[in-house]
Amino acid sequence: MSLELEIQKLTVAVEALTAVLLKEAVVANAPVAEDPKPVTKKKEKPTPVEEVVDATPQNEPVEVKASSEITEKDLQDLCLQISRSDDRSKSKQVRAVIAQFGGKIIKEIPQDKWPELKARLEAL
Numbered sequence: 001m002s003l004e005l006e007i008q009k010l011t012v013a014v015e016a017l018t019a020v021l022l023k024e025a026v027v028a029n030a031p032v033a034e035d036p037k038p039v040t041k042k043k044e045k046p047t048p049v050e051e052v053v054d055a056t057p058q059n060e061p062v063e064v065k066a067s068s069e070i071t072e073k074d075l076q077d078l079c080l081q082i083s084r085s086d087d088r089s090k091s092k093q094v095r096a097v098i099a100q101f102g103g104k105i106i107k108e109i110p111q112d113k114w115p116e117l118k119a120r121l122e123a124l
Contacts, residue, residue, distance in 0.1 A: 070114045070115060070118055072106055072107065074118070075106045075114060075117065075118060075121070076106060078118065078121050078122070079094050079098075079106070079121065082094050082121060082124055090124055093124055094121065094124065097117065097120050097121055097124070098117070100120075101113050101116075101117055
């Protein structure tokens with residue numbers, strides 16, 4: 001019998017909530033003094049992405065981060081950037097540099113060698 005009472009209470013609560021929502025909907029749909037124009041969304045053209053050019057001259061030494069600051073993601077991004085450059089032959093050079101450190105992938109190289117690896121990759 002208590003289950004039936006709970007159902008009745010919930011039914012009453014739902015009916016009260018429905019009445020309130022209907023009342024608010026009527027107020028929200030009331031006519032406005034000025035009839036606004038329908039809103040149409042215009043298709044926005046995608047904004048062109050500007051390429052960031054590194055202004056650092058190639059002859060100047062590049063500051064090397066400490067091994068704790070260099071992440072695996074940083075090294076992977078650097079490898080991808082070099083591999084996808086205009087000179088596609090650098091992809092093999094990237095693999096050769098990684099192999100010099102004893103691995104096929106960056107995960108196989110100890111973290112303490114990451115700064116040196118990064119410096120060699122940046123030299124490509």
